[in-house]
Amino acid sequence: MHTAAAVADFRTYPLISALSGVQNLADRVSIVWADGRISPFHHVWLRDNCPCEQCVYTVTREQVFEIVDAAPDLVPANAHIDSDGCLQIDWQDGHRSRFDPGWLRAHAYDDESRAERLAAKPKAYLWRSDLQLPVFEYSALMNDNGALLQWLIAVRDIGLTQVRGVPTEPGSLKLIAQRISFIRESNFGVLFNVQSKANADSNAYTAFNLPLHTDLPTRELQPGLQFLHCLVNDAEGGESIFVDGFAIADALRQEAPELFQALCEIPVEFRNKDRHSDYRCLAPIIALDALGRVAEVRMANFLRGAFDTSVEQMPLLYRAYRRLIAMTREPRFRLMQRLNPGELWCFDNRRTLHARNAFDPATGARHFQGCYIDRDELLSRILVLQR
Template identity: 85%
Template sequence: MNTAAAFADFRRYPLIFALTAARPLADRVQVTWADGRTSPFHHQWLRDNCPCPQCVYSVTREQVLEIIDVPEDLAPAATRLDDEGCLCVDWQDGHQSRFDPGWLRAHAYDDQSRAERLVNKPKSQLWRRDLQLPVFDYRTLMDDADALLQWLLAVRDIGLTQVRGVPTEPGSLKLIAQRISFIRESNFGVLFNVQSKADADSNAYTAFNLPLHSDLPTRELQPGLQFLHCLVNDAEGGESIFVDGFAIAEALRQEDPEAFAALCEIPVEFRNKDRHSDYRCLAPIIALDALGQVAEIRMANFLRGPFDTSVEQMPRLYRAYRRFIALTREAQFRLVQRLEPGQLWCFDNRRTLHARNAFDPATGARHFQGCYVDRDELLSRILVLQR
């Protein structure tokens, strides 16, 4: 069995192990699988997840039922396995639910099943200067869905990729970014031009060296993916520098747990101001997810406001902040590479910190174009391609 249509989902759930028994208990149904595992399902959980057309709208596959609309003490009148191996529940109020075993196993919440899902959850692959940079071909990515998926998985898991063979006409970047999803516009535009100019509204638009940073840490939600596409690069200098911010954070966690905790706990304000806008965001430099794993780095020293924390916390914050930056300057973490015309970087802006060496505009032209796509769009595109 490998069904999807009866459930509020567009994915399919292969049958890994068949159901062999269903045993009613006081507040739950306990099922046994062919591999010997037992999984309890509380009555409210089963009723809440009924996939029938009365509870789920078949067009959108979104839930119609709200659990508050059934009695809290609702219990089955009968439970059984049907001829197709599905769990069937006849409720006391006359409602009937039928659960596919593939779907049920995929959502079982016994300790063993939850641990299994956690192990299989995608994990970040931390890297240092010796990273074997994932490189992809532009034309292949534009034409081949399988290659596109491999690229996006590399962006998700490694956080830094390069694409080669990209046309060098201005605006070409938009086509490959839209292979993922729509582009996120900012006050710098849909596509922004990275060039030295006299009336710069960002240090990025100068010939200065740029220290390692994430873009737009001044926003409540930093852009997820950043693209930098090289159109012309005749100037001396200007090499790109990258570090894995997650690797830096984990190194700090191992070396100095107290400093790591300080950067997770004490918020810092980042500011981005010009003649027409003024963006500010107060947030910690390191953000953790619900499982305690590093999920985001927010860092741009040139966009940072004065630290504002208690007298007692100020020395703690400075010590942690200095150590974090010191780690990013260690050669073991830094990947340095010059980007040539027709090449682009695509990286996770909320993970991979990027920098640029100073360049000399008197020695030649240098023109990059960039854009942003949110991380949610990357993850959604991966799931759709994996169907």
Template identity: 85%
Template sequence: MNTATAFADFRSYPLISALTAVQALADRVQVQWADGRSSPFHHQWLRDNCPCSHCVYSVTREQVLEIVDVAEDLAPASSRIDAQGCLSIDWQDGHLSRFDPGWLRAHAYDDESRAERRARRPQSQLWDSRLQLPVFEYQALMEDPQALLQWLLAVRDIGLTQVRGVPTEPGSLAQVAKRISFIRESNFGVLFNVQSKADADSNAYTAFNLPLHTDLPTRELQPGLQFLHCLVNDAEGGESIFVDGFAIADALRREDPEAFRALCEIPVEFRNKDRHSDYRCLAPVIALNAVGEVAEIRMANFLRGPFEASVDDMPRLYRAYRRFIAMTREPRFRLTRRLNPGELWCFDNRRTLHARNAFDPASGARHFQGCYIDRDELLSRILVLQR
């Protein structure tokens, strides 16, 4: 069995192992699998996840049932493996629930099943100056879903990629970005032009060097992906520099755990102000996810407000902040490349810090275009392509 119609989902779940036995216990049903695994399912969990058309709207595959509308002590009148190999539950109130074994195994929460799922979760591949840069061809990404998927997996897992062969007409970047999803607009526009100009509203629109940073740390949610597309690059200088913020955080955690804790615990305010806007966000430099893994780096010294911490924490914060920036300057972490016309960077802006060497605008024209897409859109696109 491997069909999407048997459960409340758009994905298909392969039959890893067949159900062989069911045991009714006081508050749960214990099932046995053909490979010897045993999985308990509490009564409330089973009733809550019933995929029938009364509990889930078949068009949207979204749940209609709210568990509070079911008796807290509801128990099965009977449970069995039916002729199709599904777990069937006849509830005491007359409701029938039927669970596809592929779906049930994929969502089992015994220790062994949960450990399997944790092991299969995507893992960030940390990198340093020795990174073999993942490079992809524009035409393949525009025409081949498998090539597109491989690119997006590299963006997800490595956080830095290059695409070559992109047309150099202004606006061409949008067609590449929309292969993932819609573009996130900011106060800099949908597509923004990175050029030196006299009335700059960001240091990015000057000719001097930009230190390593993430874009828009002043927002509650920093953009997930950033694209930079080279249209013209005749100026001397202006090389792109990247570091893997996750790799630096990992090294900091091992080499200086007290500094790592300070950057996770003490919030810093970032500010972005011009004549028409004033954005501010108070958040730590390093954010962890629900299981303690580094999930986000927030850093742009040129967009930082004065530190506001307790008297005891201020020296601790400065020591950690200085250490983090010093590590971004270490050659072991830095990857430096010059972007040529028809090439673009696509990188995880909440992970990969980027910088630019100063350039001489008198030596030639330099015109990049950029845009943002949220990380959620990348992850959604990957899942849809995979299914």
């Protein structure tokens, strides 16, 4: 049962359990499900979430009703299960709301239902040096939405993937990136060329080794996904190195909680300045989400400003910072691999720190192209493919 009148959403909601009973109480409706679960819904919540066409525009499926336009003491005149198995609320002001049981169960906020939803949320797979690298084929990703979905879930949950069989013509990267969404442009362009050049505006465009870092920590929102596509790689050296920043943060949280907390709370300024731009962002190195889980790592020593914190906190910040960098150098966390022509990395730039060994440009050419896509676009694409 997924009637348009009952579900104001583009998604569908399976009927996990039918409604078997309804009790209208002073400030809420108590639902009894066929599997025995009891879910209370406050009157204000039910009125706020009415999916009818008066409250939700049927074209966009976006709400037009605002709860302030209902009386604060509004209560149902009647609440019952209708002939379609939906919860029907007849309000005292004459308005009627109908709720599909699949939608209602998916949004129930009793303790058991909320715990189920939390347990079902995607979880980051923490990895170390022994990661079995997820590898995907370009032709499948370009032509098969099922393969595309598998790749995007791996990017979301593992944060590091490789794609093989990619054409090596310049600009080919754009085609596969746009299978996800539009590309995020930066001061380095839509596609940027990673190769050694004179008058470089970033250490990435030299032959130096690059220590482990995230790209553009100088921005308020770091790019979510980064792509690096190998067109030519004849030079000696230049191997790619990766660590899972979430795994390192988790280990630090367990091994030195005081240092972990310092990196979550003390902001650090990152700066990216050249002849034409000057980007700066002040933020903690480790960011937590609303549930207290690590959501982001922001790190690039070569783009870091001088620490600016209290006299009392400065020694603690340096202990924490030194420990973090030391952990990124530990073999237990590091995965190293050379990228060959026709291969690309796609990784979560707000999670997976990447580095590059120095290379010798006198031994051959080396040309990568890269681009960025925001993490929001990845998550949106996954949800649409899963419909």
